[in-house]
């Protein structure tokens with residue numbers, strides 16, 4: 001088990017914290033680590049910044065994330081990784097489409113050539129709106145920006161403008177973006193979120209059509225997803241029971 | 246060149262996916278069967294849905310590999326569709342099951358058989374109802390009862406996967422004598438502590454040790470059990486490359502299972518093992534794999 005010392009911890013909304021710490025191994029946009037809360041649990045978390053001190057962004061939803069979000073500067077943070085296949089970098093114009101906490105792993109891609117569609121349930125759930133200039137905000141309840149879903153904002157844009165589109169969020173949201181972009185462009189990458197127990201391609205909990213999201217992903221191109229009919233349709237629960245999305 | 250072996254079922258090469266590794270989702274089993282594995286053993290399935298232990302469920306620090314998954318599984322009734330998907334590959338699926346007593350094992354075996362599996366693998370490393378960390382496999386009377394009852398209830402071959410966490414594995418092997426094949430070995434009990442946090446690295450504290458560090462133990466048990474019982478043996482434990490597999494075969498294994506090595510080598514290990522074996526047999530003028538089984542036994 002590796003550990004580092006927490007460098008900073010900033011609360012970015014009611015239930016979300018961004019923590020920074022130094023890591024020895026290089027990290028690439030789209031990769032994740034398994035963070036250990038000793039005696040409590042372990043969860044996968046992606047990077048919202050990949051430059052040292054790297055940054056992770058945690059939303060509190062259970063005991064392990066609560067422990068991690070409350071780590072103070074100077075305390076030890078335990079992890080293994082980084083794991084996973086990163087996003088493909090491009091130099092030109094980029095569009096990121098993120099929903100909920102799925103916004104965080106897209107943040108390392110942001111530069112002055114990046115536009116973003118950020119979506120959340122409600123205004124207070126939106127994060128990182130201050131880090132992006134060309135921003136389109138969407139909320140389910142219309143408390144900020146367009147009322148609706150990420151794909152509604154996408155439909156109003158000229159996608160040919162972008163050299164690459166990157167998507168991350170709940171699978172249902174990504175499926176709607178996928179359906180819309182299919183046969184329009186091949187320059188799209190999705191970062192999949194599935195339950196992960198081992199993070200290293202052993203336990204099968206994250207698998208999609210025989211492919212391990214933790215090891216072969218989490219980033220897949222729109223072309224890869226064409227061959228995965230489990231995408232947006234079914235996955236396994238924590239026990240291994242098949243769930244229809 | 247003949248790579249076919251007979252372990253109660255005839256399989257096209259000696260390489261089988263071990264229970265508990267990438268065998269919970271039918272699509273994953275199907276992909277592995279389409280990429281060089283002669284058969285797959287499913288994750289061990291019980292009567293009802295179980296969440297298993299909280300993560301961390303694995304700990305890796307080369308060469309140590311520990312796991313404590315806690316027999317998470319969807320329950321036998323929910324597993325039917327996964328077997329069905331895996332069987333689309335046209336290759337054999339071996340159904341692994343665990344239970345607390347003979348009636349439970351039999352019920353599970355019958356259901357697995359009805360799903361179309363080619364054989365049953367009894368996971369005897371599951372917890373004994375007596376508790377105290379004891380495993381079913383360390384109770385020879387119970388093993389005998391389970392094997393006898395399952396054998397009488399299903400028509401397909403029955404394999405017993407023995408627990409190495411017992412004082413006398415030969416006694417366990419003899420108790421399981423009615424099985425069509427013995428599978429050796431399951432993980433060895435172990436644990437590690439992270440000294441920086443002063444906490445055990447697995448949420449369950451105790452785990453099962455697997456991977457290359459257990460290979461000498463697996464080889465020894467395969468050798469000893471083959472030598473003393475003459476039964477068909479399937480070897481498992483720490484196989485990382487074709488030389489390890491050949492070693493198990495020479496110790497008496499008719500086939501081998503691969504689990505932990507997939508972490509380092511990926512699913513492609515099955516195709517690599519097949520081509521490595523062909524190359525070895527070619528170089529050494531061996532035309533039939535069956536001529537290699539147990540050649541090291543003195």
Ligand SMILES: Cc1cc2nc3c(=O)[nH]c(=O)nc-3n(C[C@H](O)[C@H](O)[C@H](O)COP(=O)(O)O)c2cc1C
Nearest residue numbers: 263264265289312368430431455456482483504505
């Ligand atoms: C993550 C993990 C889960 C396992 N789950 C099971 C299981 O459900 N049933 C079983 O009989 N063996 C299980 N095993 C044991 C393996 O099938 C195998 O006997 C052991 O790992 C030794 O082989 P290996 O070194 O190739 O992994 C598991 C092993 C690992 C690493």
Ligand code: FES
Nearest residue numbers: 199202203204214
């Ligand atoms: S999380 Fe275990 S295989 Fe991906």
